Amino acid sequence: MATQVDFIHVILKAAFFLCNQQNVIAPKKMLSGKRKQGFGGLQRRVRPRREEEEVEIDENLSSGPEEMDVEGDELSEDEDEEELEDDDEESDTAPPPKKPSIDISSVSFGALAKAQASMPASNRRRKRGAAGESSDQDSDSDSGPEEASNSRRSKSAADIAKRSSKHAPTEMSSKRQVSRKREVIAVPKREVRDPRFDPLSGPYDEAKARKAYSFLDEYRADEMKQLRTDIKKTKDATKKDEMKRLLLSMESKMKARQRKEREQELMTEHKRREKDLVKQGKQPFYLKRAEQKKRLLVDQFANMKKKQVDRTIERKRKKVVARERKELDQLQRRG
Numbered sequence: 001m002a003t004q005v006d007f008i009h010v011i012l013k014a015a016f017f018l019c020n021q022q023n024v025i026a027p028k029k030m031l032s033g034k035r036k037q038g039f040g041g042l043q044r045r046v047r048p049r050r051e052e053e054e055v056e057i058d059e060n061l062s063s064g065p066e067e068m069d070v071e072g073d074e075l076s077e078d079e080d081e082e083e084l085e086d087d088d089e090e091s092d093t094a095p096p097p098k099k100p101s102i103d104i105s106s107v108s109f110g111a112l113a114k115a116q117a118s119m120p121a122s123n124r125r126r127k128r129g130a131a132g133e134s135s136d137q138d139s140d141s142d143s144g145p146e147e148a149s150n151s152r153r154s155k156s157a158a159d160i161a162k163r164s165s166k167h168a169p170t171e172m173s174s175k176r177q178v179s180r181k182r183e184v185i186a187v188p189k190r191e192v193r194d195p196r197f198d199p200l201s202g203p204y205d206e207a208k209a210r211k212a213y214s215f216l217d218e219y220r221a222d223e224m225k226q227l228r229t230d231i232k233k234t235k236d237a238t239k240k241d242e243m244k245r246l247l248l249s250m251e252s253k254m255k256a257r258q259r260k261e262r263e264q265e266l267m268t269e270h271k272r273r274e275k276d277l278v279k280q281g282k283q284p285f286y287l288k289r290a291e292q293k294k295r296l297l298v299d300q301f302a303n304m305k306k307k308q309v310d311r312t313i314e315r316k317r318k319k320v321v322a323r324e325r326k327e328l329d330q331l332q333r334r335g
Contacts, residue, residue, distance in 0.1 A: 227246065266296065
């Protein structure tokens with residue numbers, strides 16, 4: 001046992017001597033690498049180099065190399081612990097980061113504006129573009145996937161609609177895929193139709209239509225009667241004027257409708273008379289437009305009193321004079 005203890009002491013002395021001679025302990029610059037490795041270095045075995053000149057080891061002892069391995073492991077563990085302690089001390093003693101010497105809150109807006117104006121235009125544009133991209137990215141990240149997709153669609157549409165100038169036509173991008181659907185045979189569009197005015201239902205007979213919708217005249221007469229009573233009751237001047245205008249329009253339409261009906265009655269009566277004469281073997285007589293108007297005037301004045309006739313004639317004369325004066329003014333302007 002004594003010889004083994006002495007042998008262990010000799011090995012320890014030799015190991016410490018070799019460590020001091022060959023600088024087995026890593027310098028402080030390599031500590032960062034050791035720190036990154038973590039606890040993996042503790043499992044690594046470090047064997048010191050042996051110098052045959054200084055240390056003489058008995059080769060007959062079989063337990064020698066095994067004990068050297070054990071002692072080497074203990075030494076490497078001690079060295080790693082010392083290195084980790086040194087790293088912790090350095091991190092504790094490291095000076096804190098320096099604060100900026102300029103306080104931005106104390107700088108005025110005028111100075112910032114002057115500094116921005118002194119910057120070249122290219123740098124300002126780059127900064128603005130970077131700020132815009134960052135804001136877009138933030139907004140995209142904050143907003144949901146639907147808003148992001150909508151913004152992409154709007155951007156793509158804006159890129160497509162770009163033009164070289166406002167007078168140039170819009171150019172479609174060749175990267176946009178053309179639809180593969182082609183309309184070979186056009187499908188007829190279904191149109192909304194009114195069967196009353198469909199040619200398949202036969203020719204339009206105005207007399208039958210007027211007779212079928214004669215109840216509308218009664219409705220219009222009731223509306224006019226109600227309007228007259230409302231005009232008498234209302235006290236608001238603007239509403240009363242509007243109602244009077246509406247009543248006058250309805251009365252004029254009714255008179256025009258009655259005049260047209262009277263004209264058609266005269267024409268139907270003339271045609272019936274001519275048919276009877278043709279049956280008797282006489283030649284048919286077709287009325288001209290001027291003759292139709294003359295007969296209408298005769299029929300109109302026949303049912304009027306003398307004062308009404310004079311009033312209508314005076315009104316007609318004034319209309320003719322106003323028309324002639326207007327035509328004369330136009331001729332003078334041209335000449």
